[in-house]
Amino acid sequence: MVTAENGVAIAPVELGLADYAAHSSRTRGRQHRESPPGFRTEYQRDRDRIVHCTAFRRLIYKTQVFVNHEGDLYRTRLTHSLEVAQIARAVARALALNEDLVEAISLAHDLGHTPFGHAGQDALNDCMREYGGFEHNLQSLRVVDELESRYADFAGLNLTYETREGILKHCSLRNARQLGELGQRFIERRQTGLEAQLANLADQLAYNNHDVDDGLRAGLIDLEQLAEIPFFAATMTAVKSKHQRLVGRPLAQEVVRNMIDQLVADLIVTSQQQIDDASPNDIDAVRALNGPLISFSAEHVDAQRQLKSFLHRALYQHPKVHRMTERADRIVRFLFAQLMSDFGNMPVAHAENARAAEQQGGTASAARVIADYVAGMTDRFAIDNYARLGGKD
Ligand code: MG
Numbered sequence: 055m056v057t058a059e060n061g062v063a064i065a066p067v068e069l070g071l072a073d074y075a076a077h078s079s080r081t082r083g084r085q086h087r088e089s090p091p092g093f094r095t096e097y098q099r100d101r102d103r104i105v106h107c108t109a110f111r112r113l114i115y116k117t118q119v120f121v122n123h124e125g126d127l128y129r130t131r132l133t134h135s136l137e138v139a140q141i142a143r144a145v146a147r148a149l150a151l152n153e154d155l156v157e158a159i160s161l162a163h164d165l166g167h168t169p170f171g172h173a174g175q176d177a178l179n180d181c182m183r184e185y186g187g188f189e190h191n192l193q194s195l196r197v198v199d200e201l202e203s204r205y206a207d208f209a210g211l212n213l214t215y216e217t218r219e220g221i222l223k224h225c226s227l228r229n230a231r232q233l234g235e236l237g238q239r240f241i242e243r244r245q246t247g248l249e250a251q252l253a254n255l256a257d258q259l260a261y262n263n264h265d266v267d268d269g270l271r272a273g274l275i276d277l278e279q280l281a282e283i284p285f286f287a288a289t290m291t292a293v294k295s296k297h298q299r300l301v302g303r304p305l306a307q308e309v310v311r312n313m314i315d316q317l318v319a320d321l322i323v324t325s326q327q328q329i330d331d332a333s334p335n336d337i338d339a340v341r342a343l344n345g346p347l348i349s350f351s352a353e354h355v356d357a358q359r360q361l362k363s364f365l366h367r368a369l370y371q372h373p374k375v376h377r378m379t380e381r382a383d384r385i386v387r388f389l390f391a392q393l394m395s396d397f398g399n400m401p402v403a404h405a406e407n408a409r410a411a412e413q414q415g416g417t418a419s420a421a422r423v424i425a426d427y428v429a430g431m432t433d434r435f436a437i438d439n440y441a442r443l444g445g446k447d
Contacts (some may be wrong), residue, residue, distance in 0.1 A: 058275075059357045067165070068095050068152070068154075070150060070328075071150055071151070071152055071158055072149070072150035072151065072241065073334075073335055073336055074248060074329060074334045074335070074336060074339070074340055075150060075151045075152045075248065075249070075337070076151075076152045076216045076247050076248075076249050076282045076337050077152070077155070077337075078095035078096040078098075078152070078155075080336075080337075081096045081097075081214045081215065081216060082186075082214070082215035082216065082235075082447075083215060084212045084213065084214055084215075084222060085199070085208075085212060086208040086212050086397065087211075088207075088212065090172050095154055095155075096214050097152060097154035097158050097214065097216070097217065098154045100154075100155075100158040100213045100214055100217045101154055101157050101158040101342035103122055103162060103204075103212075103213065104158055104162045104165075104198070104211065104213075105161065106204070107139065107165075107197075107198075107202045107211060108202060108204075108314075109165040109166075109197045109201070109202060109430065110132075110162075110165065112165075112430065112432050113130065113131040113135060114130050114131075114132040115130065115432030115433055115434055115435070116130060116131040116132075116164075116168075116169055116171075116432055116433060117129075117130055117131065117169075117170065117171055117433055118130075118131060118134060118171045118172075118261065118265070119171060119265055119268060119269075119369065119370070119375060121414060123441060128268045128271065128272070128378035128422060129264050129268055131167060134164065134260060134261065134264065135160060135161050135163065135164055135323075136161075136397045137260045137264060138160040138163065138253065138257050138260045138447065139156075139157045139161050139256075140158035140258060141256040141260055141314070141318060142156040142157065142159075142252050142256035143156060143157055143160075144318060145252055145256065145321055145322055145325075146249065146252060146320060148322045148326075149248070149252075149322060149325060149326060149348075150171050150251055151248050151249050151252065152249050152374050155217065155249040155311045156220075156249040156250045156252055156253055156256075156331055156426075157253060158213070158217045158220075159217055159220030159221060159249060159250060159253040160218065160253045160256060160257070161350070162194060162213075162217065163194060163220050163221060163223070163253060163257060164190075164194065165193075165194045165197045165198065165221075166190045166191065166192070166193025166194030166195070166196060166197050166429060167193075167215070167429070167441060168188075168190065168193075168386065168428065168429045168431070169380070169382070169385075169386070169431045169432055169435070169436040170379075170382030170385070170386070170426075170436070171382075173378070173380075173386075174287040174382050174383075174386050175188065175190050176383070177383045177386035177387050177390075178335070178386055178390065178425055178428060178429060179320065180418065181386070181387060181390040181391075181421075181424075181425070182385075182421060182425050183420075184418075185417070185418040185421040185422065185425075186229075186418060186422070187226075188425050188429070189224070189226065189229065190429075191221070191222055191223050192225055193223050193226050193429055194221050194222075195218060195221050195233075195272040195328040196213045196237075196426070197210075197328045198210055198213050198217075198218065198221065199211075199213075199218070201426055201430070203316055209421065210340050211285060215235070215236070216247055216249065216250070216337075218236055219236060219246050219247065219250050220246060220247070220249060220250030220253050220254075222236060222237075223250075223254050225237060225240050227240060227241065239341070243345055244341050244342065245341050245342075245343055245347075246341065246346075247340055247341065248258065248325075248329075248336045248337075248340055248347060248348055249347045251347065251348035251349075252325075252348045255321060255348060255349070255350070258358060258362075259314065259317050259318070259321070259358070262358060262361040262362055263272050263310050263313055263314050263361070264310075264318075265359065265365050265369060266280065266286075266313075266365070267283075267306070267307070267310045269308050269365070269368070269369040270303070271303075272366075272374075274369055274374060274375065275368050275369055275372075277302075277305070278289075279364075279368055280306075282364070283360045283361060283364050283447075284357075284360060285313065285357035285360050286309065286313065286360075286361070287366075289309050289312050289316070290305070290309045291399045292312065292332075293305065293308050293309050293312055307346065313357075313361075313363075316354070316357075317350065317357070317358070320350050320351050320353075320354040321348070321349075321350055321354075323351075323398045324349055324350055324354075325348045325349060325350045328347045328348075328349065329347050332347055334347075336375060360421070381447070383444075385436055385437065385445065386428060386436070387441060388440060388443070389428055389431075389436060389439060389443070389445075389447045390424060390425070390428055392443045393408075393424045393427065393428070394420070394421065394424055397420070397424075399443060400424075400427055404423065404427050408420045408423040408424060411423045411430070413442055439446055
């Protein structure tokens with residue numbers, strides 16, 4: 055609590071939270087001690103730091119499925135992150151969870167992604183195979199813990215434990231062992247807080263539905279194909295019975311909107327039921343449970359699975375997307391090899407980092423500096439550098 059000069063006490067507001075939610079006043083804290091924020095909660099401070107960081111601004115030029123220059127109307131990682139935050143906040147408020155925390159996790163969850171979505175990540179992971187691999191979740195944590203350089207007192211953003219716990223959705227056991235308290239839950243198979251569980255599902259919900267929407271917009275999938283998905287077909291029938299004249303793109307948009315609506319409603323109702331049944335007293339009781347409490351009903355888990363397997367088959371393997379994926383793979387491998395063979399291909403500060411890392415920790419350490427540099431690239435920056443270093447299309 056802050057006492058203003060006139061003696062009036064002002065506390066940051068965190069009203070209406072359930073006992074089982076994350077409470078700012080009970081945070082496990084930050085790696086580097088800091089005085090509490092004056093008029094914000096700890097999680098508002100986390101969210102604000104994320105929005106102001108460089109990696110967050112780069113998300114606008116990074117893509118998931120469609121490369122940034124293919125069109126202005128497709129989702130980017132930035133708009134995806136905003137959609138995840140919006141969905142997660144709506145559910146958080148309905149369940150009396152901490153909206154600020156769930157927003158911070160949602161906005162940060164993709165900060166570690168390479169250019170060109172999963173194709174870029176797979177290629178970089180392969181390049182790093184001998185040097186400890188590359189995991190995008192772990193990289194998001196690395197960005198907020200180490201790579202961002204904005205504050206005089208510490209490297210990284212020095213976020214709270216709860217936000218970092220939410221960012222690290224998955225992690226190999228080998229890496230978990232090196233992460234101290236944060237990695238312990240993967241070893242002991244403990245749960246995260248509910249806000250982290252929620253951000254994870256809001257992510258899936260958002261990308262499944264917006265990939266359908268973007269795929270339709272790009273003309274790579276059509277309504278007839280989508281009608282093979284029982285969940286989509288049932289929703290389309292319901293929409294058509296309400297709006298008989300709706301066809302084409304307006305119909306598709308209304309169906310996608312309705313699917314999101316159903317999934318969000320199901321997520322709230324199912325999760326509330328599970329929370330009521332388990333009735334945890336606080337966030338540590340949530341962490342000690344055998345499974346997550348935030349989830350879809352079995353029926354809607356299946357609906358999500360239908361969407362996902364359709365997208366894998368029809369969109370992600372589409373010849374046009376596949377061509378882009380192959381190009382992304384080629385670009386990332388080429389860049390990594392060129393930078394490894396001559397650190398001077400990077401800007402001076404990065405080259406110096408790589409040299410210093412090599413002297414201290416050998417090739418693996420230098421490779422990590424290069425992986426950080428490549429992972430930080432936007433799609434267009436990677437494409438430009440590919441051409442500059444003599445890459446051929
Ligand atoms: Mg995501």
